[in-house]
Amino acid sequence: MMALSFLTLNANPFSSLICKCKASFDTSPHALDSACIRRAAHLADKSAGFTSPHPNFGCVIVTPTGVVAGEGYLYAQGSTSAEVQAVAAAAERCRGSTAYLNMEPGDCHGDNAAVSALLEGGVKRVVIGMRHPLQHLRGNAIRALRTHGLHVDLLGEDLTSEHIEDAQKACLLVNAPLICRAASRVPFSVLKYAMTLDGKIAATTGHASWISSKQSRNLVFELRGRSDAVIVGGNTVRRDNPRLTARHGGGHMPMRIVMTQTLDLPEEANLWDMSEVSTIVVTQRGARRSFQKLLASKGVEVVEFDILNSREVMEYFHDRGYLSILWECGGTLAASAISSGVIHKVFAFVAPKIIGGKNAPSPVGDLGMVEMSQALNLIDVSYEQVGPDMLISGFLQPLPEMAPVIPSPVETFVVDPTVSPFESSIIFFYKTWDPYGAFSNFSPHPIQMPDENGDYATWLSVEHYYQAHKFLGVDDPSAQDCVERIKSAKSPEEAARIGRSVQRKHPNLIRSDWDNIKIDVMYKALKCKFSMYPHLNSMLLSTAGSVLVEASPHDLFWGGGREGEGLNYLGRLLMKLRSEFLGESSSSSETPSLTV
Numbered sequence: 001m002m003a004l005s006f007l008t009l010n011a012n013p014f015s016s017l018i019c020k021c022k023a024s025f026d027t028s029p030h031a032l033d034s035a036c037i038r039r040a041a042h043l044a045d046k047s048a049g050f051t052s053p054h055p056n057f058g059c060v061i062v063t064p065t066g067v068v069a070g071e072g073y074l075y076a077q078g079s080t081s082a083e084v085q086a087v088a089a090a091a092e093r094c095r096g097s098t099a100y101l102n103m104e105p106g107d108c109h110g111d112n113a114a115v116s117a118l119l120e121g122g123v124k125r126v127v128i129g130m131r132h133p134l135q136h137l138r139g140n141a142i143r144a145l146r147t148h149g150l151h152v153d154l155l156g157e158d159l160t161s162e163h164i165e166d167a168q169k170a171c172l173l174v175n176a177p178l179i180c181r182a183a184s185r186v187p188f189s190v191l192k193y194a195m196t197l198d199g200k201i202a203a204t205t206g207h208a209s210w211i212s213s214k215q216s217r218n219l220v221f222e223l224r225g226r227s228d229a230v231i232v233g234g235n236t237v238r239r240d241n242p243r244l245t246a247r248h249g250g251g252h253m254p255m256r257i258v259m260t261q262t263l264d265l266p267e268e269a270n271l272w273d274m275s276e277v278s279t280i281v282v283t284q285r286g287a288r289r290s291f292q293k294l295l296a297s298k299g300v301e302v303v304e305f306d307i308l309n310s311r312e313v314m315e316y317f318h319d320r321g322y323l324s325i326l327w328e329c330g331g332t333l334a335a336s337a338i339s340s341g342v343i344h345k346v347f348a349f350v351a352p353k354i355i356g357g358k359n360a361p362s363p364v365g366d367l368g369m370v371e372m373s374q375a376l377n378l379i380d381v382s383y384e385q386v387g388p389d390m391l392i393s394g395f396l397q398p399l400p401e402m403a404p405v406i407p408s409p410v411e412t413f414v415v416d417p418t419v420s421p422f423e424s425s426i427i428f429f430y431k432t433w434d435p436y437g438a439f440s441n442f443s444p445h446p447i448q449m450p451d452e453n454g455d456y457a458t459w460l461s462v463e464h465y466y467q468a469h470k471f472l473g474v475d476d477p478s479a480q481d482c483v484e485r486i487k488s489a490k491s492p493e494e495a496a497r498i499g500r501s502v503q504r505k506h507p508n509l510i511r512s513d514w515d516n517i518k519i520d521v522m523y524k525a526l527k528c529k530f531s532m533y534p535h536l537n538s539m540l541l542s543t544a545g546s547v548l549v550e551a552s553p554h555d556l557f558w559g560g561g562r563e564g565e566g567l568n569y570l571g572r573l574l575m576k577l578r579s580e581f582l583g584e585s586s587s588s589s590e591t592p593s594l595t596v
């Protein structure tokens with residue numbers, strides 16, 4: 001199958017790129033640098049979907065004679081960093097080498113693993129394709145490497161050329177969702193549709209299976225596998241009864257979102273089958289409460305909105321940490337999403353078929369335009385043949401510039417003097433890339449906890465420990481198997497996915513006292529984490545006087561909720577722990593009433 005990505009990376013194997021430089025006697029360091037950075041971006045792209053919501057990192061180590069000595073890419077958050085893998089693979093050949101990184105490493109875990117590996121491996125020069133897009137992480141790794149005497153170059157900062165621009169583009173594209181997140185309040189959204197040569201996405205009857213070829217549809221599975229979620233409108237659910245799963249074998253499975261105003265949806269639908277992946281239905285506040293209950297009984301999450309429109313919905317999923325959304329809706333919802341300015345990229349599969357029909361639906365409904373001069377022009381358009389179809393893709397809006405990233409508190413103060421950078425009465429944390437992201441259960445800090453026999457076992461994160469304890473001690477082989485699967489999950493996200501989906505599907509496997517003990521389980525794990533890592537302990541103590549709130553908009557038990565309606569138990573436990581570390585006997589005075 002051809003490799004498909006949000007970017008269109010050169011499919012040529014790396015070796016040919018290097019050879020090209022050499023064969024044409026273009027031995028300039030810049031030609032080699034750009035080829036190696038492209039390779040790093042290509043490697044980084046291999047795990048797209050799995051790393052989310054974290055960046056994709058690739059690293060290539062090249063000896064002074066131009067030989068690739070080691071390579072690596074980040075498989076998932078919490079797994080071994082690309083730099084550590086590449087340095088290990090290069091072994092002795094690392095000394096004096098150049099390391100190529102598609103993006104500056106961001107050390108949100110406080111262990112500086114990537115930088116340390118490059119230093120310890122004896123790398124002499126580091127070439128970076130792109131600075132870290134998140135302001136609070138940007139520049140830290142570059143500074144650390146330079147402080148230790150390494151020569152660090154940022155591709156394209158001293159000179160530019162076609163090769164360099166290509167390589168820079170590859171770096172931007174491989175982390176487009178993260179860049180988008182850093183610069184705006186919505187995830188990176190791709191609108192994909194399949195249409196006939198006469199511009200129809202279904203027959204007049206609404207029948208649409210299939211317009212595009214099997215090859216194209218296989219490619220769509222890949223696109224789904226690269227996305228955090230796939231979204232459709234209510235009509236598509238009623239008409240197509242889609243599954244929206246990524247069926248390309250072993251890939252990442254996106255969440256499924258249905259956007260419906262009426263909530264007039266079938267009682268039985270493939271999307272309510274949660275055995276493979278979950279579905280979230282977003283709807284108008286107050287819509288069909290009895291149907292909401294029915295969906296809840298099937299494990300489908302329903303989120304109500306006062307104003308249900310594409311932008312509000314995207315902002316909500318942005319706040320939930322989603323980086324990339326694939327829109328597989330019909331023309332009505334597509335027009336609303338385009339009008340709201342939330343669509344970044346379009347993938348149009350054009351099949352050499354004609355269906356006709358004056359009322360047959362087209363991919364984009366009314367945008368209110370009356371003259372061709374108003375048409376939206378795609379940027380950076382690509383054309384690829386896929387089986388008998390033509391895939392046309394391009395951007396509806398340019399990727400955000402790297403400069404205007406989220407301003408630092410001090411910069412915010414300059415822009416808006418009413419915001420004090422020193423006002424810290426509430427500290428929000430959620431994703432591990434946040435300034436206080438290490439407070440999250442998902443921060444990849446392994447903990448060592450005693451089991452029931454007093455033997456110590458290592459858990460890759462607090463989330464691993466917490467999820468596994470839902471099933472611990474249950475006298476059922478499936479529960480024991482679940483504990484093992486969670487324990488060996490490659491990332492905290494994967495651990496949470498397993499734990500939550502088994503809990504939803506097989507509530508009988510959950511230990512009967514779980515609701516009574518879960519806070520205690522979490523507290524023990526947090527205490528261990530903040531005792532084992534001195535820098536985390538200092539970070540926690542440095543927040544003294546501030547209320548800590550886990551800014552999860554959807555977890556109303558551990559998080560603070562969208563409007564402060566959540567119980568914020570994670571924040572409360574951290575404050576309790578902070579009091580304990582500070583030597584205060586009681587935490588009750590600190591427990592906040594959450595009206596944030």
Ligand SMILES: NC(=O)C1=CN([C@@H]2O[C@H](COP(=O)(O)OP(=O)(O)OC[C@H]3O[C@@H](n4cnc5c(N)ncnc54)[C@H](OP(=O)(O)O)[C@@H]3O)[C@@H](O)[C@H]2O)C=CC1
Nearest residue numbers: 194206208233234235236260261262329330331332333336
């Ligand atoms: N060839 C292709 O690639 C595809 C073809 N199709 C075909 O398209 C047809 C369906 O098209 P269409 O009705 O446009 O698709 P959608 O169902 O995807 O979108 C329309 C629906 O979205 C819901 N919606 C919620 N909020 C909004 C909003 N703010 N603005 C607009 N809609 C909103 C409404 O659901 P509700 O009515 O429940 O309130 C509305 O009816 C079907 O025949 C299907 O087979 C669909 C997808 C892809």
Ligand SMILES: Nc1c(N[C@@H]2O[C@H](COP(=O)(O)O)[C@@H](O)[C@H]2O)[nH]c(=O)[nH]c1=O
Nearest residue numbers: 194208210211212240242243244245328
């Ligand atoms: N008809 C059509 C598409 N339709 C989209 O795919 C959905 C069905 O997905 P699934 O149930 O997972 O196979 C459907 O609801 C709609 O969103 N996609 C395409 O690539 N080509 C096609 O010809």
